[in-house]
Amino acid sequence: DTEVTQTPKHLVMGMTNKKSLKCEQHMGHRAMYWYKQKAKKPPELMFVYSYEKLSINESVPSRFSPECPNSSLLNLHLHALQPEDSALYLCASSHPPRETQHFGDGTRLSIL
Amino acid sequence: GENVEQHPSTLSVQEGDSAVIKCTYSDSASNYFPWYKQELGKRPQLIIDIRSNVGEKKDQRIAVTLNKTAKHFSLHITETQPEDSAVYFCAGGDFGNEKLTFGTGTRLTIIP
Numbered sequence: 001d002t003e004v005t006q007t008p009k010h011l012v013m014g015m016t017n018k019k020s021l022k023c024e025q026h027m028g029h030r031a032m033y034w035y036k037q038k039a040k041k042p043p044e045l046m047f048v049y050s051y052e053k054l055s056i057n058e059s060v061p062s063r064f065s066p067e068c069p070n071s072s073l074l075n076l077h078l079h080a081l082q083p084e085d086s087a088l089y090l091c092a093s094s095h096p097p098r099e100t101q102h103f104g105d106g107t108r109l110s111i112l
Numbered sequence: 113g114e115n116v117e118q119h120p121s122t123l124s125v126q127e128g129d130s131a132v133i134k135c136t137y138s139d140s141a142s143n144y145f146p147w148y149k150q151e152l153g154k155r156p157q158l159i160i161d162i163r164s165n166v167g168e169k170k171d172q173r174i175a176v177t178l179n180k181t182a183k184h185f186s187l188h189i190t191e192t193q194p195e196d197s198a199v200y201f202c203a204g205g206d207f208g209n210e211k212l213t214f215g216t217g218t219r220l221t222i223i224p
Binding site: 026033042056100101103106 | 154199212217
């Protein structure tokens, strides 16, 4: 069973839409991550939250906005995305922040 | 920042034979090296990791070796089985920050 749960599994949206991706973990992990993965490429780090504070932003465009409401939840708010943003978005968590990262199944995002 | 190179990009192995995937890293501060297996359409799953205070780690048919002086580490899979077919990613990081840098991946195909 996947210990990191992501919803939705698939998302199709237009370039003018606003949507959110959600990630939840109940392992007591205190670090959570968003990655973007294009086909046949490795995961590419976008954001890291450590103890609910944003600790790393890998120069991600502002049309992606992360939020960490509490230690178990991580959201990624999407607005005015471009077709090149179509990808698999993976959430991961770890405890403590520098230990093994556990990935969710991802949200496959398609921008029309 | 860290740069991780991975070779080969594709590898075909007869069932029952061994497979070896190699990675090199650039940052001597890196001290944590996980390996992830990703099947088509699935999440990356940790299969083994090694820290810089050990030179080798084994878990059943899977082993990882680390040469800190040469800055390279390798994944060894023995007695390969069809279910070993997947994309394998190496990664490197250090306990000073939460960032993992992934290699470019190796597509391993086990030929029955």
